[in-house]
Amino acid sequence: MTKAIIIVAGGSGTRMGSAIPKQFLMLAGKPILMQTIEVFFHFDKNIEIILVLPENQIGYWENLKREFEFDIPHKTTSGGAERFFSVKNGLSMVSEATEVIGIHDGVRPLVNQQTVSSCYEKAFEHGAAIPVIQIKDSIRKMREEGSKAVNRDDFCFVQTPQCFSKDVITKAYQQEFNKSFTDDASVAEAAGFHIQLTPGNTENIKITSPSDLIIAEQLLKIC
Amino acid sequence: MTKAIIIVAGGSGTRMGSAIPKQFLMLAGKPILMQTIEVFFHFDKNIEIILVLPENQIGYWENLKREFEFDIPHKTTSGGAERFFSVKNGLSMVSEATEVIGIHDGVRPLVNQQTVSSCYEKAFEHGAAIPVIQIKDSIRKMREEGSKAVNRDDFCFVQTPQCFSKDVITKAYQQEFNKSFTDDASVAEAAGFHIQLTPGNTENIKITSPSDLIIAEQLLKIC
Numbered sequence: 001m002t003k004a005i006i007i008v009a010g011g012s013g014t015r016m017g018s019a020i021p022k023q024f025l026m027l028a029g030k031p032i033l034m035q036t037i038e039v040f041f042h043f044d045k046n047i048e049i050i051l052v053l054p055e056n057q058i059g060y061w062e063n064l065k066r067e068f069e070f071d072i073p074h075k076t077t078s079g080g081a082e083r084f085f086s087v088k089n090g091l092s093m094v095s096e097a098t099e100v101i102g103i104h105d106g107v108r109p110l111v112n113q114q115t116v117s118s119c120y121e122k123a124f125e126h127g128a129a130i131p132v133i134q135i136k137d138s139i140r141k142m143r144e145e146g147s148k149a150v151n152r153d154d155f156c157f158v159q160t161p162q163c164f165s166k167d168v169i170t171k172a173y174q175q176e177f178n179k180s181f182t183d184d185a186s187v188a189e190a191a192g193f194h195i196q197l198t199p200g201n202t203e204n205i206k207i208t209s210p211s212d213l214i215i216a217e218q219l220l221k222i223c
Numbered sequence: 224m225t226k227a228i229i230i231v232a233g234g235s236g237t238r239m240g241s242a243i244p245k246q247f248l249m250l251a252g253k254p255i256l257m258q259t260i261e262v263f264f265h266f267d268k269n270i271e272i273i274l275v276l277p278e279n280q281i282g283y284w285e286n287l288k289r290e291f292e293f294d295i296p297h298k299t300t301s302g303g304a305e306r307f308f309s310v311k312n313g314l315s316m317v318s319e320a321t322e323v324i325g326i327h328d329g330v331r332p333l334v335n336q337q338t339v340s341s342c343y344e345k346a347f348e349h350g351a352a353i354p355v356i357q358i359k360d361s362i363r364k365m366r367e368e369g370s371k372a373v374n375r376d377d378f379c380f381v382q383t384p385q386c387f388s389k390d391v392i393t394k395a396y397q398q399e400f401n402k403s404f405t406d407d408a409s410v411a412e413a414a415g416f417h418i419q420l421t422p423g424n425t426e427n428i429k430i431t432s433p434s435d436l437i438i439a440e441q442l443l444k445i446c
Contacts, residue, residue: 132363132370135362136429136431137380137381137382137429138380138381138405138406138408138409139358139378139379139380139381140355140378140379140381140408140420141377141378142376142377142378142379143377146417146418147355147379147418147420148412149381149405149406149408149409149412150378151403151405152405153365154364154365154366155362155363155364155365155373155378156362156363156365156370157360157361157362158360158361158362158363158372159360180374182361182372182374182375183361183372185361185363185372186361186372189371189372194369195369195370197363197370202432202434203434206359206360208359209425210445211425211426211441211442211445214441214442214444214445215438215441215442217441218434218437218438218440218441219434219437219438221437222433222434222437
């Protein structure tokens with residue numbers, strides 16, 4: 001199977017209370033984004049890596065690469081106003097020969113090899129697959145007339161990479177943008193494709209706050 | 224307002240891969256359960272603290288108290304086969320004069336004063352209140368015909384303490400036990416009471432796995 005991974009990093013840094021966008025913050029001595037890219041390179045040395053960054057961060061990234069002597073081959077392109085358009089830009093860079101395309105959050109460096117591998121395999125077989133994990137905490141549904149307890153076993157958390165056959169994801173992203181698209185699976189679903197679920201890993205958190213970064217440092221030590 | 228807190232600790236330790244039940248594991252130099260009790264004592268020196276432990280752990284707890292010279296006043300009672308029956312046992316120990324009763328997970332030592340205070344206040348006003356936080360990750364609903372993306376903004380995570388006027392929680396716990404009771408709010412809701420929501424704090428995690436314990440250690444440092 002020939003593979004590509006589109007890594008989307010759109011953070012501006014404001015939620016982190018930091019001037020540096022979250023994807024460039026240091027995790028175990030290296031910018032988060034480099035840690036994330038390494039996971040996919042380690043998974044498959046021949047994977048086509050496409051990085052989507054806000055236009056005004058591309059120069060900063062080039063500097064970081066020099067500073068850290070980061071030499072994993074990848075293409076870089078600029079993002080759009082919404083994640084949907086960033087992914088679309090990434091998709092336009094994928095080579096003709098690629099069979100399965102993954103889309104991954106740049107700030108999820110703790111995804112493990114098992115999660116990545118199962119997701120690509122299942123997408124290769126069925127067209128679309130995403131990693132999910134159980135919800136441990138109680139959840140409630142908010143409604144206009146008040147909230148209501150729901151059974152958490154009826155729900156699951158969605159992680160990335162979300163993987164698709166080239167045909168599926170290309171067709172899905174030909175749709176018009178819709179605010180209800182929460183992730184790539186919801187885009188594919190809206191285009192009529194059925195999504196398979198594969199097991200994610202609990203450490204595969206999205207780093208969006210300073211406490212997430214501290215947690216990630218600790219999780220890296222025990223993973 | 225006169226208050227009580229029922230702290231329920233039913234863990235047996237198996238999920239932690241440890242012989243020691245999770246509520247007794249060390250967090251910042253002290254058993255988790257002591258950290259949890261201290262939060263409520265700090266909130267109100269006159270709060271009535273009722274601890275519910277599995278029968279066969281009460282002796283161990285007494286030993287720990289001596290070892291750590293733990294002198295916060297509290298009553299201890301034994302738990303039942305289900306959390307529902309443990310809470311019921313705790314409720315039977317609450318003093319006549321108590322107006323608002325909170326019920327809290329023993330393994331949530333990181334609840335902050337603001338969360339606790341808002342919850343008691345709102346329960347005092349409205350009869351029933353629980354702390355909730357936003358869901359950051361994408362979630363899906365699992366159905367027989369396959370899963371489906373749902374809007375995470377329509378859902379929230381539920382934390383503890385869950386607080387109730389004495390009248391509300393007493394009536395609620397007169398119901399027969401039902402497997403659908405996921406927390407105390409769902410018990411009160413089944414009895415026809417309306418639940419108010421108050422803001423929780425993101426650090427208020429339930430410590431149920433070894434990685435949670437590592438995360439909690441780090442969160443304690445920055446809280």
